[in-house]
Amino acid sequence: MTLQRRSLLALAAGALGPSAGLLGADARAAEAYPNHPLRWIVAYPAAGGSDFLARQLAPQMGRQLGQTIVIDNRPGAAGIIGTEAASKQPGDGYTLLTGDNGAMVFHTALYKSLPYNPADFVPIGFMASFPLILAANPAAGFANAAQFLDLAKRNPGKYSYASPGAGGPHHLAMELLKQRTGAFIVHVPYRGTAPAMQDVMSGQVPVMVIDTAAGLAQIRSGKLKALAVMSRHRIAQLPDVPTLAEVGGPGGVLKDFEAIAWQGLFAPKGTPADIAARLTAEMRKAILTPDVKARLEAFGLEVAPTDGPALAAFIQKETLFWHALIKERHLTLD
Secondary structure, three states, X not given: OHHHHHHHHHHHHHHHOHHHHHHHHHHHHHHHOOOOOEEEEEOOOOOOHHHHHHHHHHHHHHHHHOOOEEEEEOOOHHHHHHHHHHHOOOOOOXXXXXXXXXHHHHHHHHOXXXXXXXXXXXXXXXXXXXXXXXXXXXXXXXXXXXXXXXXXXXXXXXOEEEEOOOOOHHHHHHHHHHHHHXXXXXXXXXOOHHHHHHHHHOOOOOEEEEEHHHHHHHHHOOOOEEEEEOOOOOOOOOOOOOEHHHHOOHHHOOOOOOOEEEEEEEEEOOOOHHHHHHHHHHHHHHHOOHHHHHHXXXXXXXXXXXXXXXXXXXHHHHHHHHHHHHHHOOOOOO
């Protein structure tokens, strides 16, 4: 009976063919994940806001996963180089990418062609956002955002604003403000936040849109004056600064105004669902670890971890909204 049973089992295994063995191997691999270090691609230079977020989360996530997570900075072309590099990696759970407004929303409208597609990635979850601030040189004499917008509306082309570069969230936030108010304010793009901020503080340009990570210290020191925050709500770091929605604008045109710079976590297409779910859980746990959360918030980030489906739905909504604005404003980077 024993020999007969063994023979029947052998025949059954043979009938299932090699796929049965592969399924078993896949299951064992999933159970063992991760069994070697992970790579986290950041498509921006070291020491910037995106890099800071990744470097705060990676050690904590690594401890939770039992593996090292290595940060790989791949800057260039407004994040395109690093995003493309990530898109070409296998979907095995060992490559992560910080994706933002630019890579996942704006670029697909601003460029005629890209070397990657947002569909090349599996959303793991929304991580955090940098609130944006309308700030001015204190010597420019703007008492508040309402006065600046009124002057800009009545004097088309007289005023200019600086941004860290064309096509980023800072630039598009101001384009949204111009569209809502009808003001004509000249865009002066720079190659990065530091030179833009320096020229505003020196009086070369009166106004800029800046994120909390870069601007909080200068605002608190009095080198920049915060006129309004561009979030739907006031931010904890600047509780006395009103939102643009509070400013209102003529006829309430700024009601519900919102523009942020956000950061999500992604993995290459093909990443198994169970591994993606594991990464979502570990990301969320790491972000909400008290000391990590405190460091992120002190840096100026607003943490709001979600799962992959929520991030996918958010991107769909963002794409519809911002693509319409980009088309209406005739913006292009080609």
